[in-house]
Amino acid sequence: MANFIMFKSLALLVGASALALPMTASAHRQWLLPVATTYSGEDPWASVDAAVSNDLFFPDHFPIQLAQIKVTAPDGTAGAIEHGITARHRSTFDVHLTQPGTWKIGTEGFNVMGSFKVDGVEKRVGRRPGPPPGAMGPGGAPAGTPGGAPGRAPVESVALDAIPANAADLKLTEAISRNEIFVTRGAPTTALFKPSGKGLEFDPLTHPDDLVANEPGKFRFLIDGQPAKGLKLTVIPGGKRYRDAEGGYDVTTDANGVATVKWTGAGMYWMTISATDNKPTTPRATERRMTYTATVEVMAP
Amino acid sequence: MKPSSLLAPVLALAPASAMAGSISIDLPRLPVAEYHRPYVAIWIEGAGIQPRTVAVWYDADHRGDPGTKWLSDLRGWWRVAGRNIGTPPSGISGATRAPGHHTIPLPADLKPGAYTLKVEAARETGGRELVSVPFTLPRTGGKGAGNGAGGEIGAVAVTLP
Numbered sequence: 001m002a003n004f005i006m007f008k009s010l011a012l013l014v015g016a017s018a019l020a021l022p023m024t025a026s027a028h029r030q031w032l033l034p035v036a037t038t039y040s041g042e043d044p045w046a047s048v049d050a051a052v053s054n055d056l057f058f059p060d061h062f063p064i065q066l067a068q069i070k071v072t073a074p075d076g077t078a079g080a081i082e083h084g085i086t087a088r089h090r091s092t093f094d095v096h097l098t099q100p101g102t103w104k105i106g107t108e109g110f111n112v113m114g115s116f117k118v119d120g121v122e123k124r125v126g127r128r129p130g131p132p133p134g135a136m137g138p139g140g141a142p143a144g145t146p147g148g149a150p151g152r153a154p155v156e157s158v159a160l161d162a163i164p165a166n167a168a169d170l171k172l173t174e175a176i177s178r179n180e181i182f183v184t185r186g187a188p189t190t191a192l193f194k195p196s197g198k199g200l201e202f203d204p205l206t207h208p209d210d211l212v213a214n215e216p217g218k219f220r221f222l223i224d225g226q227p228a229k230g231l232k233l234t235v236i237p238g239g240k241r242y243r244d245a246e247g248g249y250d251v252t253t254d255a256n257g258v259a260t261v262k263w264t265g266a267g268m269y270w271m272t273i274s275a276t277d278n279k280p281t282t283p284r285a286t287e288r289r290m291t292y293t294a295t296v297e298v299m300a301p
Numbered sequence: 302m303k304p305s306s307l308l309a310p311v312l313a314l315a316p317a318s319a320m321a322g323s324i325s326i327d328l329p330r331l332p333v334a335e336y337h338r339p340y341v342a343i344w345i346e347g348a349g350i351q352p353r354t355v356a357v358w359y360d361a362d363h364r365g366d367p368g369t370k371w372l373s374d375l376r377g378w379w380r381v382a383g384r385n386i387g388t389p390p391s392g393i394s395g396a397t398r399a400p401g402h403h404t405i406p407l408p409a410d411l412k413p414g415a416y417t418l419k420v421e422a423a424r425e426t427g428g429r430e431l432v433s434v435p436f437t438l439p440r441t442g443g444k445g446a447g448n449g450a451g452g453e454i455g456a457v458a459v460t461l462p
Contacts, residue, residue: 039373
């Protein structure tokens with residue numbers, strides 16, 4: 001039972017942590033890892049792991065919940081996950097690639113977080129990270145409830161539509177995140193990359209299933225359809241467990257919003273990029289945080 | 302190390318036949334416990350032309366299963382040509398071949414120009430290798446160009462018409 005509570009509260013945490021925490025070497029990362037991104041044959045299946053952990057792609061912390069996974073077929077219709085299991089440290093599932101072309105598999109998050117005061121008492125809106133997992137201990141109560149982390153006064157959390165009219169010092173942040181992989185049966189297609197013109201979007205000039213170690217990948221990022229220049233794309237190769245250093249690096253988008261990424265070798269890479277502005281769509285919110293994350297496979301030449 | 306990797310590159314100048322050009326490929330015999338014949342793709346690249354697949358040798362009837370699932374293991378060919386073809390048509394596909402010397406015709410309709418012959422092999426429980434042999438049409442001086450490699454592919458030669 002205690003484990004169940006911990007899982008549940010951490011599942012919520014997962015939704016917010018990548019957005020709320022600064023990117024540090026120890027930040028828990030959400031990742032999707034396809035066994036391969038390029039498939040031939042008449043009846044291919046893509047197999048995927050999904051987890052949250054510090055090291056890429058080493059599942060030692062928590063699984064991503066299968067219910068969060070969304071599959072889009074090359075023609076834009078919804079696909080399905082099959083054979084899904086959620087284990088202690090990771091979820092695993094298959095996607096039957098019933099159509100030729102490029103498929104998108106990923107998670108989407110939309111949260112509104114913030115705080116306000118009523119009669120001088122601070123209250124919270126939406127999901128906020130609680131204490132770290134270890135702080136709860138066996139049988140520990142979730143954050144924000146009596147008996148939670150010692151020394152921390154419980155703060156009431158209310159739903160967005162329950163903010164009272166007399167709320168003061170209202171600060172609301174809209175947090176939008178996507179985390180995606182792309183797998184291709186046969187020739188790559190680009191229909192799924194057509195920008196919607198809303199939020200932070202991935203607009204690859206090099207197809208993410210056409211990456212080779214000796215050729216740079218060029219990825220454009222857009223915010224509300226306009227080039228997102230000067231953003232920092234963090235690129236981290238997998239396999240840190242077998243190295244001393246993580247080996248990650250940052251690439252800044254140019255005036256056209258394009259990040260030109262050189263690879264340090266063949267393998268799987270995790271990339272993430274974030275932007276913050278003051279153009280939220282949620283009424284009364286003042287800030288919009290957008291994060292895009294993808295795992296890509298770079299082949300040997 | 303595989304014994305075949307000790308072979309020095311071989312310049313194989315096959316005797317030119319009367320008119321037609323040819324491509325010859327040696328598949329090495331490998332002293333391994335579990336040997337499967339390799340998948341092999343042979344194609345031609347050149348400025349201004351789409352990569353042109355000359356032959357794909359694969360296991361089209363793998364115990365009743367179309368062996369196309371493994372074509373993407375020929376990753377170089379798959380990227381430039383294979384993935385656009387899908388199931389290789391009968392004109393270029395063929396069964397996997399045993400170790401030894403194999404000769405196939407060079408396409409007769411190549412226009413004058415500089416080309417590169419590519420031969421890629423990938424073997425179940427084995428390795429993968431790509432060999433490139435540049436050649437120019439019409440030939441100047443020598444009768445052909447050759448190149449050799451190590452593990453999965455032996456000597457490769459283009460005999461020019």
